[in-house]
Structure formats: C-alpha cells, structure tokens
Amino acid sequence: MQSKGQSSVQSNHYLVEQFKRNTGKSYEICISSIMIVFSAMVSAKQKNILKENLSGIETVKINESPDPFLSRTNIDLIDIDFFITDIPDVCKTVQEKGIPSLLYLHDGNKEESISQIPYAFTDFDGIDYAYLCNIAKRFYHIPWTILQTRRCILREMTEDDLDALYEVYKDPEVSRYTENLYEDREKERAYIRDYIEQVYRFCGLGIWVIVLKETNTIIGRAGLAWRDGYDTPEIGFVIAKDYQRQGYAFEICDAILHYCKEMDLRTIRVLYQKENIASDKLCKKLGFEVKREFEADGKRMVDAVIEIY
Numbered sequence: 001m002q003s004k005g006q007s008s009v010q011s012n013h014y015l016v017e018q019f020k021r022n023t024g025k026s027y028e029i030c031i032s033s034i035m036i037v038f039s040a041m042v043s044a045k046q047k048n049i050l051k052e053n054l055s056g057i058e059t060v061k062i063n064e065s066p067d068p069f070l071s072r073t074n075i076d077l078i079d080i081d082f083f084i085t086d087i088p089d090v091c092k093t094v095q096e097k098g099i100p101s102l103l104y105l106h107d108g109n110k111e112e113s114i115s116q117i118p119y120a121f122t123d124f125d126g127i128d129y130a131y132l133c134n135i136a137k138r139f140y141h142i143p144w145t146i147l148q149t150r151r152c153i154l155r156e157m158t159e160d161d162l163d164a165l166y167e168v169y170k171d172p173e174v175s176r177y178t179e180n181l182y183e184d185r186e187k188e189r190a191y192i193r194d195y196i197e198q199v200y201r202f203c204g205l206g207i208w209v210i211v212l213k214e215t216n217t218i219i220g221r222a223g224l225a226w227r228d229g230y231d232t233p234e235i236g237f238v239i240a241k242d243y244q245r246q247g248y249a250f251e252i253c254d255a256i257l258h259y260c261k262e263m264d265l266r267t268i269r270v271l272y273q274k275e276n277i278a279s280d281k282l283c284k285k286l287g288f289e290v291k292r293e294f295e296a297d298g299k300r301m302v303d304a305v306i307e308i309y
C-alpha cells in the first residue's frame with residue numbers, strides 16, 4: 001500500500017514526463033498549487049506580500065502549523081507542486097518526497113544547517129511565478145528556455161541533445177574556427193553533465209542550443225561565456241552547415257544582445273579569427289566595433305566590443 005507521500009512523488013514525476021513529451025519544444029512547466037509553511041518568525045504582513053506576488057497561481061495554501069512536516073507523519077502532499085517555508089527541516093522533508101522547495105532565510109534561522117537546500121531567499125521581491133518555475137525546472141532537471149525569436153528557441157543543453165550536437169558538428173567546416181566536440185561521446189556527455197551542474201546552475205550565463213521551432217531540430221549553439229583574462233562576457237555561436245546563410249546567426253545573436261540588456265550586461269565582447277569573413281560581417285552587422293588585432297597560437301585574432309544602452 002502506498003502512503004500519500006509516495007503517491008505525491010509518483011504524481012510529480014508523471015507530470016514532469018508529460019512536460020517533456022507534450023511541450024518538448026520549449027520545456028515549459030506548470031505550477032498550479034503551492035503550500036506555504038512559515039514559523040511564527042514570519043509576520044502576517046510578509047505572508048500577505050508573498051501571497052500577492054503569487055496571486056496568479058490557482059491555489060496558494062498557507063499551513064499555520066509546521067508540526068506535521070517536522071514529524072513527517074500524516075503529510076498530505078497530493079497535488080502540491082511547490083513548497084515555500086522558513087523551516088530548513090520542512091524543506092528537506094518535502095524534497096525527499098520529490099517536491100521542489102524554496103527556503104526563506106531570516107535572523108531566526110540563519111544559523112541552522114541548509115547544506116542540502118539548493119535555493120533560498122532573503123527578500124520577497126522577485127519571488128514570483130516565473131522564478132518558482134525556474135527552480136522547479138532545476139529540481140526536475142528540465143532545461144530553462146532562455147529566449148525565443150520568430151523562428152527559434154534558445155534553451156539550455158541536456159544530455160538528450162548529444163546525438164543532435166554531433167549532427168551539427170559533423171561537417172569539418174563547422175568547427176574550422178571553433179572548438180569541436182570530443183571524439184569520445186561519453187566524454188562529451190560527461191562534459192554536458194558538468195556544464196549543467198557547474199555553469200547553468202551557478203553562473204546564470206552559458207552556451208545554449210538553438211532549436212528550430214517548426215521542426216524542433218537543433219541547428220546550432222549560441223550564448224555567453226566568460227573567457228580567462230577578460231572582465232566582460234563573450235558572445236559565441238555555431239550554426240550547422242545546412243542552416244548557414246539563412247539569417248539564423250543574426251536572428252539569435254541579436255536576440256541575445258537584447259537579453260543582455262534585460263540582464264543589465266552593458267558590454268559584450270567577441271573574439272574571432274580575422275580570416276573568418278562570415279563572422280566578421282555578422283559582428284559588424286550586429287554593431288560590434290573592432291578594438292584590436294593580435295596573434296594567438298599562430299592565428300590573427302580580432303577583439304571587438306559592443307556597448308548596449
């Protein structure tokens with residue numbers, strides 16, 4: 001016989017599989033029910049601010065007693081998609097039940113152990129539906145959608161993208177001016193796994209996959225990264241041979257620059273080989289200005305920058 005907690009875990013994982021099958025193009029997730037469990041340290045005013053921030057969600061329940069969650073008995077978690085609490089042990093309990101959670105940190109709990117709790121906040125501003133959805137995606141290992149253009153979706157990589165990425169890089173011309181994938185696919189898989197955990201989770205920027213909306217086909221990669229020795233992020237892109245000269249690189253890179261403005265990133269850099277005529281034309285069309293040329297590993301490099309206002 002299954003307990004209610006076990007049913008909840010199965011229900012949530014079933015929903016995640018549905019998200020992946022039915023909305024694989026953009027990997028969206030739906031949170032319709034939130035449980036809020038606060039101690040007496042959180043005021044009624046603070047609770048009301050949070051409820052107002054989450055007013056668009058179908059069901060927001062506030063449980064006045066954390067005792068059932070601390071004793072781990074008689075916990076009814078069916079149909080609860082997300083938890084918000086200021087009690088670390090409650091966070092740990094619901095995570096064990098397969099439900100994502102968010103911890104509110106304040107003076108009354110900051111000395112408690114939170115090593116197993118990945119997400120916490122100290123201010124109610126910005127805690128809204130979109131923010132909770134992104135945390136839930138991290139919990140269920142669902143990639144974030146970064147942006148969309150008229151023809152494309154730019155999203156985070158997953159291990160499931162491995163075959164599609166090797167298809168992108170199969171023509172030697174694609175990696176002529178950029179680093180290729182590992183010959184050993186398992187090494188590339190391990191690299192993607194580490195990239196998701198170390199870069200996407202902690203840096204906020206990264207290299208993402210370009211997905212064609214019409215066919216759900218990965219046609220390249222693009223994004224932002226930090227290069228050693230530079231204090232500004234660098235934009236980069238790769239487009240599969242069959243999709244070059246169709247405006248995809250400009251469409252995606254232009255959207256990324258608009259995304260940078262939203263993220264308050266005002267200076268973006270690009271480095272490319274001078275003999276790479278296509279990249280030179282694209283960067284000038286995007287508005288980059290050449291700052292210098294230099295030699296590196298026997299190659300003539302161009303360093304260009306754009307200021308975003």
